[in-house]
Amino acid sequence: MDDKKIVFSGIQPSGNLTLGNYLGAIKNWVSLQEDYHCIYAMMDMHTITVRQTPAELRRRTLEILALYLACGIDAENNIMFIQSHNPAHAELAWVLNCYTYMGELQRMTQFKDKSSRHAENINAGLFTYPVLMAADILLYQADYVPVGKDQMQHIEICRDVAQRFNAIYGDVFTIPEGLLPKVGANIMSLQNPVKKMSKSDPNPKAYISMMDDMNVIAKKIKSAVTDSEGVIEYREGDDTKAGINNLLSIMSAVTGRSIDDVVKDYAGKGYGDFKGDVAEAVVECIRPIRAEYDRIIADKAYLTEICQKGAESARRISERTLKKVYKKVGFVV
Numbered sequence: 001m002d003d004k005k006i007v008f009s010g011i012q013p014s015g016n017l018t019l020g021n022y023l024g025a026i027k028n029w030v031s032l033q034e035d036y037h038c039i040y041a042m043m044d045m046h047t048i049t050v051r052q053t054p055a056e057l058r059r060r061t062l063e064i065l066a067l068y069l070a071c072g073i074d075a076e077n078n079i080m081f082i083q084s085h086n087p088a089h090a091e092l093a094w095v096l097n098c099y100t101y102m103g104e105l106q107r108m109t110q111f112k113d114k115s116s117r118h119a120e121n122i123n124a125g126l127f128t129y130p131v132l133m134a135a136d137i138l139l140y141q142a143d144y145v146p147v148g149k150d151q152m153q154h155i156e157i158c159r160d161v162a163q164r165f166n167a168i169y170g171d172v173f174t175i176p177e178g179l180l181p182k183v184g185a186n187i188m189s190l191q192n193p194v195k196k197m198s199k200s201d202p203n204p205k206a207y208i209s210m211m212d213d214m215n216v217i218a219k220k221i222k223s224a225v226t227d228s229e230g231v232i233e234y235r236e237g238d239d240t241k242a243g244i245n246n247l248l249s250i251m252s253a254v255t256g257r258s259i260d261d262v263v264k265d266y267a268g269k270g271y272g273d274f275k276g277d278v279a280e281a282v283v284e285c286i287r288p289i290r291a292e293y294d295r296i297i298a299d300k301a302y303l304t305e306i307c308q309k310g311a312e313s314a315r316r317i318s319e320r321t322l323k324k325v326y327k328k329v330g331f332v333v
């Protein structure tokens, strides 16, 4: 192998992929593929920590793969696979469970948040979600994990567990680093712009799905919540400006221009004009991806081939780590 470093990341197929996922994650992944060996997975095992409709989960898993491809991730030089196709994830997660403390897991913001939202189903999988995620990353000896800000706590726990394990058994795991995207990291809800744009938001007007029709996208942007001040200005940390801040971030991310540059164009102009332009820019950004996506999703044989090939490579790489771990802890291998 050459000396390129390894990047690992993944998305849960738990809802429609949003503009936030594209700008905050996948777009960044596309640019990483030149400099790193990239492994991108569909995290179906994480998804069932919250009840899913089986047929939808199956459909969405392949939709994510098609979207990765449509966005420009190259299947020849990177590995794309479905998490449940590689049993090593569950196997390593079990071992790591025995090296993770209850207290560490209890502190996780996502656990507290999800258990309050799904009070009727606070299952053990939801609690140990970060351990499975640590296994995902450590199996491939990943150096970098590009994720959104909300996932940094998971990266921290992964590092802590890996370091704890290494301290006992020697250098088994590479200690990974989280990689925050420079732009597009914080795409917020269009209806409540102090909250992250989420694919599981009950209000579909709050997010732009990559599967939305172009006219729906435009409408959603035009009805985004703003403020009554009428000034197009970026004010970091000012919650009353959260809506405009968000639209400026979106505009900047889809056009590749700096926020300052965009702000200059709108001196003295109204929100109506601005929203119209943002809507147009977003539609122009998504349209070609969508066309490519529609072509790829129709080709089930191609998708199956990619995830089979991906799973084989994933199993091959992770087997080395798992064997080493089993040997270290004292299993007969």
Ligand code: TRP
Residues within 6 Å of the ligand: 008, 009, 010, 011, 012, 043, 046, 132, 133, 136, 137, 145, 146, 147, 151, 154
């Ligand atoms: N928890 C991540 C999210 O919700 C998804 C995920 C699971 C992941 N395993 C991962 C991301 C490993 C990066 C690396 O976005």
